[in-house]
Amino acid sequence: MNVTPDTTAGNGGTFDPREAAALLDQTSRKARRQLSPAQPWLLSIRGVLVLAALGAVWFTVRDQHPYQGPHGSALLIVAAFVILNFTATMAVRARAVAGVSGRSRYTPVEIAVLAGAWVVPYVVMVALGVTGDNQSGYLLTVPLISVGLTYAAVMAVRSAWRSVGTGIAVAVTGAAGVIAGQPAVWAVVGVGLSITLLGSAAAVAWQLHRS
Amino acid sequence: MTTAELDPLIHVPTRLKIVATLAALPDGDTLSFTRLQDMIGLTPGNLIIHLRKLEEADYITSSKTSNGTATITTVALTGHGRKALETYTQALRDLLGGL
Numbered sequence: 637m638n639v640t641p642d643t644t645a646g647n648g649g650t651f652d653p654r655e656a657a658a659l660l661d662q663t664s665r666k667a668r669r670q671l672s673p674a675q676p677w678l679l680s681i682r683g684v685l686v687l688a689a690l691g692a693v694w695f696t697v698r699d700q701h702p703y704q705g706p707h708g709s710a711l712l713i714v715a716a717f718v719i720l721n722f723t724a725t726m727a728v729r730a731r732a733v734a735g736v737s738g739r740s741r742y743t744p745v746e747i748a749v750l751a752g753a754w755v756v757p758y759v760v761m762v763a764l765g766v767t768g769d770n771q772s773g774y775l776l777t778v779p780l781i782s783v784g785l786t787y788a789a790v791m792a793v794r795s796a797w798r799s800v801g802t803g804i805a806v807a808v809t810g811a812a813g814v815i816a817g818q819p820a821v822w823a824v825v826g827v828g829l830s831i832t833l834l835g836s837a838a839a840v841a842w843q844l845h846r847s
Numbered sequence: 848m849t850t851a852e853l854d855p856l857i858h859v860p861t862r863l864k865i866v867a868t869l870a871a872l873p874d875g876d877t878l879s880f881t882r883l884q885d886m887i888g889l890t891p892g893n894l895i896i897h898l899r900k901l902e903e904a905d906y907i908t909s910s911k912t913s914n915g916t917a918t919i920t921t922v923a924l925t926g927h928g929r930k931a932l933e934t935y936t937q938a939l940r941d942l943l944g945g946l
Binding site for chain 2: 651653654655656657659660663664666667668670671734735736737738739740741
C-alpha cells in the first residue's frame with residue numbers, strides 16, 4: 637500500500653516547535669469546545685431567561701393579599717421557558733456528543749432516575765392535593781430539590797464534582813424558595829437558578845479556555 | 848533539548864491534531880471515525896493512514912461495531928497515548944523555554 641506523506645511539514649523534521657505548541661493549544665481548545673455538552677453561551681442565556689421568566693411571575697403576584705397565585709399568562713411564560721430551555725439544551729448536547737460513546741453518555745438507568753426525580757414529586761403532590769393556585773410555589777420548589785439532589789448523587793457516582801455542585805445549588809435554591817414562602821418564592825428561585833446557571837457558565841468557560 | 852527529542856510520531860501536524868482531539872475526550876469515551884474526520888478536516892484515506900501509525904505504536908485503539916446495516920468505527924486514545932502526549936507537551940515546553 638502506498639503511504640501518503642505527512643502533510644505540511646514532512647515527517648516533523650521541519651515542524652517548528654513554536655508552530656507545534658500553537659497547533660496543540662488551538663486544537664485542544666477547539667476539541668474541548670466542540671465536545672462539551674454544556675456551552676457557556678447557552679448557560680448564560682438560560683441564566684438570564686430564567687430570571688426574566690420567574691421575575692415576570694413575581695411581578696404579577698408580589699402585591700397579592702391574600703396570595704392567590706400567578707395569572708395564567710404568567711405561567712404560560714414559565715412553561716414556554718421550560719420548553720425552550722429543554723429543547724435548546726437537548727439540541728446542543730446532541731450536537732456535542734454526536735459520535736461520542738462511552739462513559740460520559742448517560743446510561744438508561746441514569747436517565748430513568750433523573751426523569752423519575754422530576755415526575756415523582758408531581759405525582760405525590762397531585763395525590764396529596766397540592767395543586768391549587770396558592771400552592772403553585774411548591775410545584776416549582778419541590779421538584780427542584782428532588783432533581784437537584786438526584787442529579788448531585790448521579791454526578792457524585794461519576795466523580796463529576798462541578799456537576800455535583802450544580803445539583804446541590806439547584807436543591808438549595810428549591811429549599812430557599814420553600815423557606816421564603818409565597819410570593820417571594822418566585823423571585824428567590826429565579827435569582828438562585830440564575831446564579832447557578834451563570835456560575836456554571838463561568839466554570840465551563842474557564843475549563844474550555846485553560847491551556 | 849533539541850527538536851529531535853520530540854516524539855516523532857506525534858510531532859507531525861496531522862497526528863498532533865488527532866492526538867490532541869482524542870485527548871479532549873474524557874477517559875473511557877470513544878469517538879466515531881466520521882466525527883473525528885469532521886473535526887480534523889481530513890480525507891478518510893489520509894486519516895486512516897495516520898490512525899494506523901498511531902495504532903501500531905499503541906497510542907490509540909480502534910474498534911468496529913455493526914448494527915446490521917452499517918459498520919461504525921470508533922477510536923480512542925490509550926493510556927500509553929495520553930502519557931505520550933503529556934511527555935510531548937512537557938518536552939515542547941522545555942524546548943520553548945530554552946529557546
